[in-house]
Amino acid sequence: MKYLTIRTNNNSFSFGLYEDKSIICSGFIKGMKSDEGFMEINYNNKKEKENLTLTDNDSSKQLLDKLVSLGIINSYLDIRAIGFKVLGHSQDNHLMITDKLLDEIKEMDYSAYEVISSFNRYSNITKIAVFDGSFFNTISEVNYLYPVYYSWYTNYNLRKNGFGGLRIRSIISKLGKDYNDGKIVFCDLDKDTLITAVDNLKCIDTSNIMSVRYSGSIDPSIIPYMMEREGKNASEVVNELKNNCGLVGLSSYYDVGTIMEQCQMLDDRAVAAKDRYVMEIVKYIAQYYVLLGGLDTVVFTGNISLDYSFIRREICEKLSILGIKLDLDLNSNNDNDFQIISSKDSKINIITSSCDEDSVILDDIMKYINR
């Protein structure tokens, strides 16, 4: 039996094709709805690349035809089910996609909706939506509500939503039983900075904080103030807060690689930006330490966590009063996709782990099929 996992992102998607639990091939399609589309397929240690015209929302057909022509599958009927990552939440972790559900997905995650629609021509293949946000369903009202006018929640459903749920679920499956009843903070440091508190495998709270380009929560008065100063409208200022702030805004360097490089060369502004970033993460870990009533494990994941051992070191040093202690050798020799890096006398376990959303999507497909 073959299964396909799909994760969409702004006019592109990546996929993994599995034979039962083993991956056969993976790749991505970019530039959907344009005549400058591009497909890459990795299989048998080979890389197949092709330029495509994707103006007809037929990326699904072009992908499956290609898999047939490469001899990876005999026909699309080899594929038993497809699991799509959907940014949004439902009562369940996953659901079979019906027309009604597809309408709902259109509201939560338009780019997933478009890709799912493209695959609708294959009516024989079971399609399953795997919801990234469902992991956060256990967060209570006191933590998901904003301290604002209550009717904004009742009328416009304004509340905190969680992101990176599939990433956390993939790490939880690696953690194993020893960690099931623990208090864990996940530090997912990547494009977004997502700090999530988990107790007994249930999510208690999550925060989307200062990241590479996003400011994080700030004094909301800054928006009207900047609108007036620069003659901009609200969405222009909010866009700046989402895309030109954070590490990039404070340092004036364009990407995280340059910023980290400049930090090593002790550039003032890069160091100041990095220090602030580290401090924001430290504060949220401390807040969750208090919220959870203590802490057993801190998990570092995401590219920034995994690529820059000094960021992990600085975070842990600032938290030393909580009894957290790194093994500096293990921390600097970290190339493992799952490794304990705390020292033996640390009160809190520290773990680095990669995440694999496709494996969670695959698990959910299997759970649905074998339900």
Added chain:
Amino acid sequence: MKFLCVNAGSSSLKFQLFEMPEEKVIISGYIEKIGLEDSFWTTKINGEKIKGAKYLKNHSEAVEVLLNELLENKAVKSLDEIKGVGHRVLHGGEKYSDSVIITDEVIQDIRDLTKLGPLHHPGNLAGIEALKEVLPDVPMVAVYDTAFHQTMPKENYLYPVPYEWYLKYGVRKYGFHGTSHKYITTVMKEKLGKKDVNLIICHIGSGASISAIKDGKCFDTTMGITPLDGLMMGTRSGSIDPSILEYVCKESGESISDVTNALNKKSGLLGVSGFSDSRDVENAAASGDERAILALNMYNDRVAKYIADYYIELKGEVDAIVFTAGVGENGIAAREEIIERLKPLGITVDKALNSLIASFKDKHEGLISGKDSKVDVYVIPTNEELMIIKDTYNLVCNK
């Protein structure tokens, strides 16, 4: 020597006359609804309350009432006895890190800083100008609500926004309630018998801010470029995800200034519970009102979270946590709830001691932490007026 403390808002004016250096209040008063037909005032002298009402067109007419009250109640025999006036001013920007004798330049600076204090500076200025008109030869002092926080290091006062916003437009954290944080710091220095105190000061009233004090100076604070930043408050949201403004504008069809106004005036405890006064919220919560309970939990959580932040920022080297202002001085239940949340940090509350302290009880200040607490926790009533007058007295008398 008599010194007058003035806090002029857009439609109100509070005053207190002190005998210095004895720090004794002779008379105090509150004039409200200036500019409205039903202006009125309340004056307090020797424990007696006197009320008055008459249409007051502007701040000049309010100041006439103020001076009349001083004379009629024989707080002064002649206005010559007033040796100095201290004015509370909201925003000193980056230029003023201390109180200052008011000159034409200072007035111009306050006018220029209206962009950072649009709700407060017009009232502050009207108060200063009205008093200058009638007491032209009396030295006046501006006491800025932001000044005490100017010692914050750059890493704490910058927002993670484009650095140019700071350079061009002064987008940074300034902090407010500085006079109160300064007063509490001064009291704690004396109480602990050392100058380089490390403190976490929770000024929580209808407006609320927490400061981290390191070596006797402000190191960080929760309010920002405006008083809307930081904690959830009586009617303010505190800091939030900036996307919320855009989202609510889009969904409701309201303008950005409507939404910002709602974040200032209809959010916080009021927004979540429907009650704006913290005592009303507590009463409703006590009788089981779910939204009131929710609002209080959100509020207490946020205070505890910021205390945890500052505990870490100060590397755990904290001499004391201090509660002050309305809720801090009187919210027995709130204090207990907040400190209990800090148990994972080894900070504990002595419930019996805590329940004895409030302005409506015999005891108004003191220690409320448990014997086993890693950090001492105190309740200390704030006194911003006294701080304003001390600064004024010191500047005028060249101390």
